[in-house]
Amino acid sequence: MSQTCLTFRDLTLGYNSHPAVHHLNGTIRKGSLTAVVGANGSGKSTLMKGIVGVLKPMAGAVIRAPGVRAAYLPQQSELDRSFPARVVDLVSLGLWPRRGMLGRYTREDRDSVSKALMAVGLGGFEKRPIDTLSGGQLQRTLFARVLLQDAELILLDEPFNAVDAKTVGDLIALIKRWHGEERTIMVVVHDLDLVRQNFPETLLLARQPIAWGETRETLRPENLLRARRFHEAWEDNAPWCEPSEHDHQHSGHEHGHDHDHHHGPGPRAA
Numbered sequence: 001m002s003q004t005c006l007t008f009r010d011l012t013l014g015y016n017s018h019p020a021v022h023h024l025n026g027t028i029r030k031g032s033l034t035a036v037v038g039a040n041g042s043g044k045s046t047l048m049k050g051i052v053g054v055l056k057p058m059a060g061a062v063i064r065a066p067g068v069r070a071a072y073l074p075q076q077s078e079l080d081r082s083f084p085a086r087v088v089d090l091v092s093l094g095l096w097p098r099r100g101m102l103g104r105y106t107r108e109d110r111d112s113v114s115k116a117l118m119a120v121g122l123g124g125f126e127k128r129p130i131d132t133l134s135g136g137q138l139q140r141t142l143f144a145r146v147l148l149q150d151a152e153l154i155l156l157d158e159p160f161n162a163v164d165a166k167t168v169g170d171l172i173a174l175i176k177r178w179h180g181e182e183r184t185i186m187v188v189v190h191d192l193d194l195v196r197q198n199f200p201e202t203l204l205l206a207r208q209p210i211a212w213g214e215t216r217e218t219l220r221p222e223n224l225l226r227a228r229r230f231h232e233a234w235e236d237n238a239p240w241c242e243p244s245e246h247d248h249q250h251s252g253h254e255h256g257h258d259h260d261h262h263h264g265p266g267p268r269a270a
Contacts, residue, residue: 005028007026010024037205044157052155069153087122087130088113158190211223
């Protein structure tokens with residue numbers, strides 16, 4: 001049985017012919033917990049959209065292991081909070097993969113929604129309009145929706161932005177619970193101290209992979225400096241590029257030069 005959840009094969013993603021993620025190769029191991037870090041515009045959210053299928057590759061491929069269901073939590077800024085919906089309506093969307101758009105909403109479903117809200121600290125919030133929620137309460141609501149999806153692969157795009165410290169702690173605890181259940185989790189994170197404290201694996205992007213592997217090694221100062229220099233060198237009209245021969249000579253977890261990665265608790269043979 002394969003222990004690989006995701007495989008990236010020379011993956012390039014972008015918008016309107018402008019690549020945002022270049023030539024990503026490697027694997028994500030089932031049951032792993034990976035932070036995706038980098039400056040604004042480095043391709044983190046683009047990668048998440050490519051994995052979930054919202055964005056189609058410009059080149060290469062994302063291959064998901066057979067039978068792996070994904071749950072995707074986008075950035076809060078992508079949600080229309082003015083939509084006239086209640087907390088129960090938003091959380092219940094997590095049932096769609098099993099119930100379908102027109103599936104009957106059962107007593108069991110209502111109980112599941114209530115339990116999910118209890119699990120994120122929002123018991124009794126079912127009838128609250130979503131436009132009355134704080135940033136932290138909205139993020140807890142979105143985590144409750146992910147809980148209901150019961151997916152093997154969980155993709156979280158900047159879940160800790162604009163939320164209070166207690167909510168961050170509670171959401172980290174929930175992520176660790178999922179990790180303990182051997183779900184595969186990828187999280188876009190800005191706070192590198194939070195990454196160092198809670199994420200065993202890290203992918204550092206600057207539109208291309210700068211380093212990828214064990215967090216302590218990936219976040220070494222020389223890798224962060226290299227990522228910053230790469231990011232500053234990019235312009236919005238960056239041309240299409242082809243991987244050089246040099247790009248494909250690296251494998252494993254050599255700092256700052258990885259383009260072929262096999263991830264989990266440690267280096268894996270190609």
